[in-house]
Amino acid sequence: MLSAIFFLIVLFLSLPVFFIPGSLKYYYTLALLVCGVTLTSVWSVQLLTGSEQLLEIPLFVPAAGSVVILVLDRLSAFFVIVINVTVLIGLLYARGYLAPYYQSKKSLRFSIHYFSYLWLWLSMLMVVMIRDGLSFLIVWEIMALSSFFLVIFDAEERTILKTGISYLIQMHVGMFFILVAFLIVEKATGSMSFDAVGEYFSNHRNLPLFLLFFTGFAIKAGFIPLHTWLPEAHPAAPSHVSGVMSGVMIKMGIYGILRVLVAMQSDLLLTGIVILIISMISGVMGVMMAIMQNDLKRLLAYSTIENVGIIGAGIGLGVIGQALNNPALALLGFAGGLLHLLNHSLFKSLLFFNSGSVYQAAHTRNIEQMGGLMKRMPRTAILFLIGSLAICGLPPFNGFVSEYLIYMGMFNSLSGATLYHSILILGSIVGLSLIGGLAIFCFTRAFGIAFLGEPRSEKAIHAREVTRGMIIPQYVTVAFIMIIGLASPLVVKPVFDIVVQTFGIHNPVMMSGAFVSNLAQISIMGGVFVVTLVTLLVYRRYHLSKRMVESGPTWGCGYTAGTARQQYTATSFAYNFNHLAKPVLQTSKVMDEIREDEIFPRKRTFVSHSDDIFKKMLIDKPLDWFSGLLKRIAVMQTGQIQHYILYAFVFMLLVLLLAILNII
Amino acid sequence: MAGFVLIVIAAFFFPGIILRTKSIASGRKGPGLFQPVKDIIVLLKKGSVFSTTTGLIFQIAPAVTLASVICAMLLLPFAEQKALFSFEGDFVLFAYMLALGKFFTVIAALDTGSSFEGMGASREALFSLLVEPAFFILLATFAMFTGYTSFSVIFNHFFITGNDYVMIYSIIGIYLFIQIAMVENSRVPVDDPKTHLELTMIHEVMILDYSGFDKALIHIGTYLKFALYGSLIYNLIVPAGWNIFLQAGLFLAVQAFFAIVIGLTESFRARNKMNKNPKFILTLSAIAWIAFTVILILTYKLV
Numbered sequence A: 001m002l003s004a005i006f007f008l009i010v011l012f013l014s015l016p017v018f019f020i021p022g023s024l025k026y027y028y029t030l031a032l033l034v035c036g037v038t039l040t041s042v043w044s045v046q047l048l049t050g051s052e053q054l055l056e057i058p059l060f061v062p063a064a065g066s067v068v069i070l071v072l073d074r075l076s077a078f079f080v081i082v083i084n085v086t087v088l089i090g091l092l093y094a095r096g097y098l099a100p101y102y103q104s105k106k107s108l109r110f111s112i113h114y115f116s117y118l119w120l121w122l123s124m125l126m127v128v129m130i131r132d133g134l135s136f137l138i139v140w141e142i143m144a145l146s147s148f149f150l151v152i153f154d155a156e157e158r159t160i161l162k163t164g165i166s167y168l169i170q171m172h173v174g175m176f177f178i179l180v181a182f183l184i185v186e187k188a189t190g191s192m193s194f195d196a197v198g199e200y201f202s203n204h205r206n207l208p209l210f211l212l213f214f215t216g217f218a219i220k221a222g223f224i225p226l227h228t229w230l231p232e233a234h235p236a237a238p239s240h241v242s243g244v245m246s247g248v249m250i251k252m253g254i255y256g257i258l259r260v261l262v263a264m265q266s267d268l269l270l271t272g273i274v275i276l277i278i279s280m281i282s283g284v285m286g287v288m289m290a291i292m293q294n295d296l297k298r299l300l301a302y303s304t305i306e307n308v309g310i311i312g313a314g315i316g317l318g319v320i321g322q323a324l325n326n327p328a329l330a331l332l333g334f335a336g337g338l339l340h341l342l343n344h345s346l347f348k349s350l351l352f353f354n355s356g357s358v359y360q361a362a363h364t365r366n367i368e369q370m371g372g373l374m375k376r377m378p379r380t381a382i383l384f385l386i387g388s389l390a391i392c393g394l395p396p397f398n399g400f401v402s403e404y405l406i407y408m409g410m411f412n413s414l415s416g417a418t419l420y421h422s423i424l425i426l427g428s429i430v431g432l433s434l435i436g437g438l439a440i441f442c443f444t445r446a447f448g449i450a451f452l453g454e455p456r457s458e459k460a461i462h463a464r465e466v467t468r469g470m471i472i473p474q475y476v477t478v479a480f481i482m483i484i485g486l487a488s489p490l491v492v493k494p495v496f497d498i499v500v501q502t503f504g505i506h507n508p509v510m511m512s513g514a515f516v517s518n519l520a521q522i523s524i525m526g527g528v529f530v531v532t533l534v535t536l537l538v539y540r541r542y543h544l545s546k547r548m549v550e551s552g553p554t555w556g557c558g559y560t561a562g563t564a565r566q567q568y569t570a571t572s573f574a575y576n577f578n579h580l581a582k583p584v585l586q587t588s589k590v591m592d593e594i595r596e597d598e599i600f601p602r603k604r605t606f607v608s609h610s611d612d613i614f615k616k617m618l619i620d621k622p623l624d625w626f627s628g629l630l631k632r633i634a635v636m637q638t639g640q641i642q643h644y645i646l647y648a649f650v651f652m653l654l655v656l657l658l659a660i661l662n663i664i
Numbered sequence B: 001m002a003g004f005v006l007i008v009i010a011a012f013f014f015p016g017i018i019l020r021t022k023s024i025a026s027g028r029k030g031p032g033l034f035q036p037v038k039d040i041i042v043l044l045k046k047g048s049v050f051s052t053t054t055g056l057i058f059q060i061a062p063a064v065t066l067a068s069v070i071c072a073m074l075l076l077p078f079a080e081q082k083a084l085f086s087f088e089g090d091f092v093l094f095a096y097m098l099a100l101g102k103f104f105t106v107i108a109a110l111d112t113g114s115s116f117e118g119m120g121a122s123r124e125a126l127f128s129l130l131v132e133p134a135f136f137i138l139l140a141t142f143a144m145f146t147g148y149t150s151f152s153v154i155f156n157h158f159f160i161t162g163n164d165y166v167m168i169y170s171i172i173g174i175y176l177f178i179q180i181a182m183v184e185n186s187r188v189p190v191d192d193p194k195t196h197l198e199l200t201m202i203h204e205v206m207i208l209d210y211s212g213f214d215k216a217l218i219h220i221g222t223y224l225k226f227a228l229y230g231s232l233i234y235n236l237i238v239p240a241g242w243n244i245f246l247q248a249g250l251f252l253a254v255q256a257f258f259a260i261v262i263g264l265t266e267s268f269r270a271r272n273k274m275n276k277n278p279k280f281i282l283t284l285s286a287i288a289w290i291a292f293t294v295i296l297i298l299t300y301k302l303v
Helices: A002-012 A015-019 A022-049 A074-098 A107-129 A133-154 A158-189 A194-203 A207-221 A230-236 A239-249 A251-263 A268-291 A296-323 A327-362 A378-391 A398-414 A419-451 A468-486 A488-503 A508-545 A575-585 A613-636 A641-660 B002-025 B035-045 B056-073 B090-111 B115-146 B151-156 B166-184 B212-237 B244-268 B274-298
Strands: A055-061 A066-072 A549-552 A587-591 A606-610 B048-051
Touching (some): A015 A107, A022 A055, A022 A074, A066 A074, A066 A107, A074 A327, A074 A488, A107 A239, A133 A158, A133 A230, A133 A239, A158 A194, A194 A251, A207 A251, A207 A268, A230 A239, A239 A327, A251 A488, A268 A419, A268 A575, A296 A327, A296 A398, A296 A488, A327 A488, A327 A508, A378 A419, A378 A468, A398 A419, A398 A468, A398 A488, A398 B090, A419 B090, A488 A508, A508 B212, A575 A587, B002 B056, B002 B212, B048 B056, B115 B151, B151 B212, B212 B244
Antiparallel strands (some): A055 A066
């Protein structure tokens, strides 16, 4: 097969990145990526539009010693397209973003960066195409390693290196769970592929193995409480990498979960409920913690957790639908989840690219030091606004379409459900509507404080719009967002088909037709909204042109000589929310109160910050305990050779004793 | 279409009725019924002053808000007529359309760089996020009870399900919609539009910097939003099958009644303390849960 050979060539051509002179490296990487993206996208589109179920691409991997077949089914094809779009746009954006680093960093650093970028892309593609367990684990590992190298691009800063290593460790904890799960399957069935997982499921209890897989994949996907790597690694990575990681790499976790779900045979109801509850907690907690962040990229990282929660809620509902034999719920749940996954990969990568532009222009990620950026970088601001509107799920943008599908799944299943299911579903409706409101709170704050008002620092005053090369790729993302928002039937129909094919939903034609016509109405409504808005704005322009328009200072209650520091800050915007959410978020502040006898208060500082309680409880505390334990054991480390010889002697004695007693 | 026109007509009288009620209740002569409409005409004649801090967002926000309210109006049915846009789950779009308007009001307030408006923005964002669950629980209750998920069909089937207890959730529904309307429109007891101090305002402080045309748009949007919620309440009171001309009269009567209720509330009740507001709004969700439980009992799921 010519195509597979071509794919192999692309694979091995990534090596010469190291030998190509400086400025050409980027173009070489881009050319390779474009070739590979075109090829794999063509495969996927062929599969999605054609009638065939599977596309098998043989490929030799000498290291594994056996033939590994890349298998592309509709689910994989969907993921391939999601990966390709964001990775390509990310690389286009990277040119402008990396430009300031060309002087300060060695050429080797760039080689490693581009090489890792290519391999992250390749490994993600192979993750969704490979069915064999061992090969899957290998590419899963490559994915973790290459993303690790991408995260530590700025490794001159020690904190970034530290974050990177912590990321690598947590990824391997996740991998450990997946490995164990595969080994259990191997022990029971003698083979180690996803097909074998299905075989295992058919004659064993399903839930325990699923939970093992789920834990492993959920660490990648960032479900609470396994999300702790996410808010650290995303801010540390360069922005195009954060965009790709948050946009598509964490979705590999979702892919894994879906792949296991497809194979599952029983325990579906319980599984669905577990996924739904964990997702709802992730969604609500994620966005609540996002509201407390002042670091723009950290905020976006927490918002990623929120969106993974929404995706998970859709999938959980889908599983519940399958378990209850409710095809409408299954279809809407899975389709909503998958579409939200696609949507999130678009708007979240857009927002990360934007935050990168802001970082490059203002040299800070702290929104308290920004302000007034809309006047200085108008295009970036508009792009950020579109991303924010889309991520809040507001019409007529794409986020609304997927959230609508999930809502519909919930509402439709209410009338037939039993007592417990009704309560569960109503709880999820409350959760989802809360997430919507909280997201609006979060992103009005992020956009309003960062881009509007007066500049809050010198850095913000001197910010300038970034180069056109960084902005144009983002327009492409916006185009996708608008297409899904305003012409949703075009995209939703294929997603319905994927779900129907993958999960085997009965009687799909009639249902999907009805929902698509609902979506058509929403699209028309979006059009009506745009037309109304434009009419109003055009008339407003005409109206104002006939009347006197003046400008003056903002109303300051009679006191207009204020400085920019008197504006409402991000912390004060979140103050009332913080007050309300204190029991959950555990924010702390450090300040010394003014004493009564202090007639002339001296200068004082106020610091407030919110801890991630999950990180504190799950990682920091056990680690502290463990290192405390190790310190106590370190008493044995005396540095005297006699002692060490004694230890060896005791050890050998022990072994001898145990051998004599027939214990070992 | 009839529903759309009726909402517009109701919006004409709505603020005037509130004003008249308040002045009669407080023993003043007070302005006439059409004073709010006259105010809008005056605003439309005036020029505008824009703060030098503000930019594009501030300029487009009132138009976005008004457009979102108009689109939300298109989703509401009247009598047996379907709404112009009626499909499964249209109330999700309804809620999110209004949220879109709110998003822009909030960021427009932040665009002025004033700490007063920032304060208002933060409060408004918080309160409207807290009220969202109440609306969705209520609609979920209706959806579960009627088995449909579109405004038009839900209201058509609301009174003909042969259920004797229809009054219970009709009353709970009316009460909740009135309260949600109060929160969404920033009226007493959550917010007092006539308060004299910027520090105690929520919605009014966010639009301090608007003048002329834009301010007129904001007022029109507010009045329409009142009539919008009035229309929701109407649909819970009058069965959809009645004669349409009778219904048109009843519609306006219900709207007037709603306006009088608001006027009386504002005359005899003080605004909540600001930090009591979240509790007040969350109570609405709790009441909605009660409505949901009632439906569970009525549908024999919970015995």
